[in-house]
Amino acid sequence: MATNKLRPDDKRFSHEYAQLNGHKYHYLLAKPESGHFKGTIFLIHGWPDCSFAWRYQVPMLxxxxxxxxxxxxxxxxHTDVPKVPPESIHLYGYKRASDDIAALAKELGAPRIILGGHDWGGMVVYRAAQWYPDLITHVFSVCTPFFQTSTTYLSTQDLVAGYLPQFGYQLQLAGPDVEAAVQSKEDVTNFLKGMYGGRDKNGKVMFQPETGVDVNVMKGGMGMTPLLDEKELEYYVQAYTKSGIHGACKPCPSLGYDLRGATMADDRTVNWYRTREANFKDELKITKTTVDVPVLFIIATKDNVLKPEMARGMGKHIPKLTRREVPASHWALWQTPDKVNEAIKEWLQGVVFGAKSVL
Structure with a gap:
């Protein structure tokens, strides 16, 4: 297990904010100790996660x-959480995410960037490379395969009834049940423990891909996740209750802040599961269905949602594709960080920093 990871109070990164296309974003910024850097990489997380997902990868980068x-x-x-409705669901789509990445790159004075993603973030980085081919030089994705754009709309129900039954949880998350069930700090804590592999006192898991979150199991209390330590878990709980150490946050007693009134429902992260039609409509404007920049795809061989077989045929749409595998579940970034880092480092040195690379 890698030991050189960021801690919640680590001095190697700073908490920063930017106004991007009308909404406030929070991001972690880290620079080499010398202050000099030869390129900029953006890292995009998935669900249920946040910017701290990359704590094992940042020191290596x-x-x-x-x-x-x-x-x-x-x-x-600590990024804005626009409520839908009245706001548009497109705010949670790939196109808007790509636009906001481009806006932040401009604000940071980065005319060219590398882009890495995991889970939903993996889908974002592929699409961002299609929307902004002059900005993004290289892409890597952990777990998430590339799905080409289509002129035929398939709903999530269509996918679940067809060849992706393990996406059944997305139907649940797109509805109101989980959002309504996760309200208190205790709920958030149990929810995150369960999503990250913790079990209840009887050894039951809380989440199954085909059916989603078992709220009754969650409410009974979940054991500690093996993937986070106590301080990391508290960091995540703070993030998911809209509190924490910076920004427009409600105070929590343990850190000088108060959690009263903060809820999971305030977070709106499940809106990412309500964007399939919005993404489809946006992507009708993408003229090129391939990703032409060099791409590293890291397959997690034990992922029971984004299964390895889903990546078959990726090479047809990504001419400069590098594949690597790690013996991990969906949480490969934390479960096998050394192997993930080794694959990224090898690709950076062999592909990104090659003589013909432009950063």
Missing amino acids: LEQGLRVVCMDMMGYG
Whole structure:
């Protein structure tokens, strides 16, 4: 297990904020100790996660001479959480995420960036490379395969009834049940423990891909996740209750802040599961269905949602594709961080920093 990871109070990164296309974003910013960097990499997290997802990867990337930007995406952590309705669901779509990444790159004075993603973030980085081919030089994705755009709309119900039954949880998350069930700090804590592999006192898991979150199991109390330590868990709980150490946050007694009134429902992260039609409509304007920049795809061989077989045929749409595998579940970033980092480092040194690379 890698030991050189960021801690919640680590001095190697700072909490920063930016107004991007009308909404406030929070992001973690880390630079090499020398202050000099040879390129900028943006890291995009998934669900249920936040910018701190990349704590094991940031130190390695700093060692490679990169400036690292880890964004809290729309609805997460300390980034704005627009309510839908009355706001448009497109705010949680891939196009809007791509636009906001481009806006932050411009604000940071980065005319060219590398882009890495996991889970939903993996889908964002592919689409961002299609929307902004002049900005993004290289892409890597952990767990998430590439799905080409289509002129035929398929709903999530269509996918679940067809070849992706393990996406059944998305139907549940798109509805109101989980959002309504996770309200208190205790709820948030149990929810996150369960999503990250914790079990209840009888050894039951809380989440199954085909059916989603078992609220009754969650409410009975979940054991500690093996993937986070106590301080990391508290960081996540703070992020998911809209409190924490910076920004427009409600105070929590343990850290000088108060959690009263903060709820999971305030977070709106499940809106990412309500964007399928919005994304489809946006993507009708994408003229090129391939991703032409060099791409590293890291397969998690034990992922029971984004299964390895879903990546078959990716090479047809990504001419410069590198594949690597790690023996991990969906939480590969934390479960096998050394192997993930080794794959990224090898790709950076062999592909990104090659003689013909332009950063």
